[in-house]
Amino acid sequence: xxxxxxxxxxxxxxxxxxxxxxxxxxxxxxxxxxxxxxxxxxxxxxxxxxxxxxxxxxxxxxxxxxxxxxxxxxxxxxxxxxxxxxxxxxxxxxxxxxxxxxxxxxxxxxxxxxxxxxxxxxxxxxxxxxxxxxxxxxxxxxxxxxxxxxxxxxxxxxxxxxxxxxxxxxxxxxxxxxxxxxxxxxxxxxxxxxxxxxxxxxxxxxxxxxxxxxxxxxxxxxxxxxxxxxxxxxxxxxxxxxxxxxxxxxxxxxxxxxxxxxxxxxxxxxxxxxxxxxxxxxxxxxxxxxxxxxxxxxxxxxxxxxxxxxxxxxxxxxxxxxxxxxxxxxxxxxxxxxxxxxxxxxxxxxxxxxxxxxxxxxxxxxxxxxxxxxxxxxxxxxxxxxxxxxxxxxxxxxxxxxxxxxxxxxxxxxxxxxxxxxxxxxxxxxxxxxxxxxxxxxxxxxxxxxxxxxxxxxxxxxxxxxxxxxxxxxxxxxxxxxxxxxxxxxxxxxxxxxxxxxxxxxxxxxxxxxxxxxxxxxxxxxxxxxxxxxxx
Numbered sequence: 001x002x003x004x005x006x007x008x009x010x011x012x013x014x015x016x017x018x019x020x021x022x023x024x025x026x027x028x029x030x031x032x033x034x035x036x037x038x039x040x041x042x043x044x045x046x047x048x049x050x051x052x053x054x055x056x057x058x059x060x061x062x063x064x065x066x067x068x069x070x071x072x073x074x075x076x077x078x079x080x081x082x083x084x085x086x087x088x089x090x091x092x093x094x095x096x097x098x099x100x101x102x103x104x105x106x107x108x109x110x111x112x113x114x115x116x117x118x119x120x121x122x123x124x125x126x127x128x129x130x131x132x133x134x135x136x137x138x139x140x141x142x143x144x145x146x147x148x149x150x151x152x153x154x155x156x157x158x159x160x161x162x163x164x165x166x167x168x169x170x171x172x173x174x175x176x177x178x179x180x181x182x183x184x185x186x187x188x189x190x191x192x193x194x195x196x197x198x199x200x201x202x203x204x205x206x207x208x209x210x211x212x213x214x215x216x217x218x219x220x221x222x223x224x225x226x227x228x229x230x231x232x233x234x235x236x237x238x239x240x241x242x243x244x245x246x247x248x249x250x251x252x253x254x255x256x257x258x259x260x261x262x263x264x265x266x267x268x269x270x271x272x273x274x275x276x277x278x279x280x281x282x283x284x285x286x287x288x289x290x291x292x293x294x295x296x297x298x299x300x301x302x303x304x305x306x307x308x309x310x311x312x313x314x315x316x317x318x319x320x321x322x323x324x325x326x327x328x329x330x331x332x333x334x335x336x337x338x339x340x341x342x343x344x345x346x347x348x349x350x351x352x353x354x355x356x357x358x359x360x361x362x363x364x365x366x367x368x369x370x371x372x373x374x375x376x377x378x379x380x381x382x383x384x385x386x387x388x389x390x391x392x393x394x395x396x397x398x399x400x401x402x403x404x405x406x407x408x409x410x411x412x413x414x415x416x417x418x419x420x421x422x423x424x425x426x427x428x429x430x431x432x433x434x435x436x437x438x439x440x441x442x443x444x445x446x447x448x449x450x451x452x453x454x455x456x457x458x459x460x461x462x463x464x465x466x467x468x469x470x471x472x473x474x475x476x477x478x479x480x481x482x483x484x485x486x487x488x489x490x491x492x493x494x495x496x497x498x499x500x501x502x503x504x505x506x507x508x509x510x511x512x513x514x515x516x517x518x519x520x521x522x523x524x525x526x527x528x529x530x531x532x533x534x535x536x
Contacts, residue, residue: 001140002053008041014051015060015139022046030061030084030139052139059143061085061136068107068114069134071150075160077131085136091125094197095163096302098122099132103158110152111145113137118159120317124197124298125161132159162302164198169230170222171202174210174243176234176472183504187232187286194294198301200228210234210472212243216250223251223273228300231280235472235510237267238456243472244280245269253278257308261315263461265292270311283507290320340433340462341454341479343382344424345374345405347440348390348413358392359521360440361399362532368399369521369532370440378403379447381454382436386427388420389413416494425480425488433462435485437497438477443530444516445477453479456511464507465500468517474501474510475517481506 003017016031022040033051041049059067062082069079069087076092091097099121107116118132125131171191173184184207192202203226208214210233222229233244237258245255253273260268269280277300285293295314299306347360347370360370377385385405389396390413397407408427412419425435434457436450449468457466457479466479478497487500501508521527527534
């Protein structure tokens with residue numbers, strides 16, 4: 001093909017490169033000029049036109065696109081008629097799109113004038129949705145190029161849609177005292193909506209204790225009567241030996257993969273009991289927004305093979321957009337003055353259940369309890385340590401002498417815990433991505449425990465609540481992400497962070513730290529049992 005300006009008297013049989021007027025007529029780009037058109041252009045005063053002149057063996061753009069699309073081996077894909085050098089291909093059914101990436105790359109490498117573009121591999125598509133397009137860029141290409149591409153296409157299936165196959169789904173949700181029934185109800189509704197696009201249905205739901213044995217029984221029962229089992233845990237999975245993967249193995253199944261390089265969705269578990277897939281859902285799957293759970297669920301329902309290797313290959317493109325409950329970027333905040341997590345140590349209370357003595361001044365191996373707790377915080381990876389004082393503030397200040405802490409006075413300490421929490425949060429530096437809230441009367445919490453909480457916060461992207469637990473039961477300390485700092489301002493009375501944690505405003509990551517998460521010393525009996533001596 002030759003392209004360029006020619007005298008209008010020589011333009012018959014060429015393709016017009018640009019739209020042009022000929023008297024009262026408007027000739028479109030790509031129009032094949034006839035003798036009558038040439039005469040009309042000349043009568044209009046046009047002396048030169050830019051055209052494409054075909055050589056022997058050239059194919060016009062529509063015919064070239066049609067032949068290439070016809071050569072592609074497809075399944076459940078509808079090929080549309082060519083127009084302006086383009087052929088669009090649409091899904092003939094709802095399902096998961098599959099493509100031979102190497103073949104498409106090979107076709108696109110033949111010549112820049114011939115292109116094929118597709119939606120992302122393994123994308124969920126609806127019936128009638130465009131999944132690919134063949135586009136010829138110039139007005140014509142050589143037939144030899146098209147024949148070469150047709151030969152490449154003879155090797156195997158180029159692209160397809162694996163249609164959804166409706167499944168019978170068993171839903172299991174584990175329960176802890178901190179999980180509200182409304183959260184479980186919402187999770188079922190969101191899950192049913194997800195399954196509706198494939199025609200799948202939840203046949204039965206079981207809510208069980210967040211316990212390996214109870215969950216194993218539920219999984220075993222569900223697998224016996226369903227095609228797929230979905231498990232939502234009351235606590236996030238933090239290890240391959242945690243409750244959900246352990247329960248799958250206890251039910252006689254295997255765990256194929258824990259964790260995936262897709263965010264949101266990291267904490268996913270894929271296992272099987274016999275031939276029935278068991279999918280342990282990450283906490284983000286309680287939201288209807290797209291996450292890694294959708295990627296695996298869609299493939300399972302469409303019959304597309306997914307295993308540990310397939311999941312490991314999902315990292316490129318696996319950083320998904322933010323969801324509304326995570327308004328900050330996933331990129332970690334800058335840390336010009338140290339770690340992004342800073343500590344708020346609460347030490348303003350009146351120790352009312354002690355009947356008089358200040359528990360924070362109790363002697364633990366030669367030092368006051370408040371100082372002992374502050375030293376553990378300072379030995380951890382946190383940045384600033386803000387200590388909120390109120391009751392017997394002078395005495396507490398003296399107990400902290402020599403420690404690198406920032407003391408904040410709370411004159412309203414008698415109104416309850418919330419006032420101290422608000423004062424501590426307000427005193428944190430602007431670069432704080434998270435607040436590690438530590439109670440002053442927890443002698444069993446160590447710097448190593450605090451470091452584990454900080455590490456979990458960082459692993460979760462700095463946007464989740466991180467909570468210490470003991471035997472799966474909620475405890476303290478807790479890390480609040482910056483996105484919840486404003487919510488602290490709405491607390492009142494003797495209310496700590498518990499209501500914020502349980503509000504569902506952010507994903508919760510539980511970290512097992514042992515008995516220290518539960519050991520406080522609110523009574524003289526608890527103080528003696530912990531080895532402390534009240535000082536009056």
